[in-house]
Amino acid sequence: MKLIVSSPPHWHSGSSEKIINLDFIIGLMPALIHSLYFFGMHAARVIALCVAVAILSEVVLKKIFKNNIGPFNGSAVYLGILFSMLLPPTSPYWLVIFGVFLSVFIGREIFGGIGSNPFSPVLVGMAILELSWPSHLNVNLSSVNYNLGFDFHSPLTALKSAGADFTSKFSLFELSIGNQVGGIGSVAIIFLFIGGIYLLARKVIRWEIPLFFALGVIGMAAIFRAIDPHSFALPWFHLLTGNVMIGMFFLSTDYSSSPFSNPGKIIFGLGCGVFTVLFRVLSVHEDGVIYAILIMNLFTPMLDKLVSGPKILKTGYFGRGIK
């Protein structure tokens, strides 16, 4: 009888990268369906282009870097869908191609592929696009030709240019069901929330980062609101607009760019929330989620040092059977 030997453990939970990425994609599905319902073929065009470019650039770059391509694990598909969720439906094709390629190239492959990237790859691409072609990513300009039956002012533009009093015309219910101007999927607040709950239930992501992200946004916004209610918006308004919801569940929880220690996760989440509101209130940018998460990604190696260290177990006479 030929026997097989190997190092323990001889069991495996059966989880794999493929299943994890599939879960992330399923988590984005409600928002994706919402975007297709709203923007129709325009959204489908952007999403399909993003996914195609992501897969293609990953394969090509891995070949160039002589990196093992490995089995298909769906990470490029997830990256593509997530990237498309942040773009306006009218994004020109060259912008999409350029952004996704940069995400895969500078965001991930240049550092050695999945698991090694210090920044969330999607955010690297988005930040480059936003700083280079702000007009193409201006959600107000890009949606002038649509008529979807609600006010076509971006709530964040309104807040920036007209102050907090003007935001009262946006009802929180309308905002939360996705009746606002923004990226293809990033405005589908309630649908992203459902997807996020799915991820939490499947234990794909942990609850610390989303919860403390939300608490950071609410807390910081509440402080500003207390200072001057006329110029600073309600905490709920901040929570339900822009990229906060997609940032909470999908962008900030990227595995390799977020800390793994539990205290680190809490500080990371809080920092993302606080910086988001600071960017919205104090900078020229309307929405600061992308920059807030990128800044907190910088702190990740430091936050990972906050682990409590190994638990020292008691020693004694163990196991070996007394004789």
Place this chain on the structure above:
Amino acid sequence: MKKEIKFRQEYDEMMIGEIVLPEHIFLPITGSGDIGDLKVGDRINKYDEIFPGLISPVTGEIKEHLKMFIDGSESDVLKIAPVEDEGDNESDEGSDIPDESNEAILGKLKKSGYYLENIIESECDIVVSAVDTDPLCSVSQQILRENRKDLNKNFDLFKRIFNREKINFAVPEHLFDMVWKLQAQGVNVVKVIPDYPNGIPEILISSAFEKNSLKSPLYLKLEEFLNICNAAVTGRPNFKKVITLSDVNGMKNINVLKGTPLDHILKDSDIRSAGKVITGGPLRGSANFDLNTPVTIETDSVHVQYKKDIVRAVNDQCINCGRCNGHCPVNLSVNLITRYSEFSQFEKCRDMGVENCIECGLCSFYCPAGRSLVQLIRLAKSEINNLEGEIEQ
């Protein structure tokens, strides 16, 4: 069909089966490997003392003196062909506690191969555990169920021999009702949730007895504890060992002679096409390459996997999901340690406390990239040992 994997070590009561005497038994010789005047071809009798501490479990002829790989190290082994002896009267003539002096009892223990004076002298706290260490193993639970009536007598005897005020006793939660009365007679009974890895000695002592602040604890399996008590009463060692044999289809407990080769156990249960034979639990145990490997006091469970169920190592790139850290019972940063180990930065592994790892295997179990994390940790540990050896020289 994929069978659901459970870490809950709560099993129903089941019979302990017996198997026939094997053709050969393999008797490991601890220590120097010196067997005195005995040589191949000699006949030895049951209860003969081969050397102090080693009692022959059978009557039979020594066939061979060979070296074998047992429990992770090479040791000298005697291959003995046993003969059936009818005149064996293993009746429980003296199950009552003898009114003998401690010296007499210690003499009996020595006759059975137990040299335990240093336990009496030392101050160590004794911990008896009825919690199984590995999943798919119900030996301790089963023995607790079978011996629940005699436990009070045995604990009294043990306390008397070893001059202890108090003995600690860890029992799985679902069997606590059977033994809580022992608390009245100076046994500190502690409930343990029977989930892997709570039963591993290091973890059991550190977490279940956290409040008791034990001094250099001595860990005894319930089976060993009962063997010692039995030897103190009868003056004869127990040559039998209860093991749990499990495969995809189920598990059963059998009582085998120590030294029985795994081959014989598998044949007796009609397992013919095993792909992997694992002793010591599916998460910590070792896969055997030799089916002549004998059952020792350490062998609690034999787990058989068939070719189609065997987990293949994938070893993809780490995606930093942090599941290994989340499940580590000693709170190590497994993802960092294993990557340092992978790229030969062993001193960084040591700085992160890799030597605290108890190799429970949970990190590898949960790793979605299928990385062999335990193997990388073992590599780091052995390299650190080598480094320290070099420094000392």
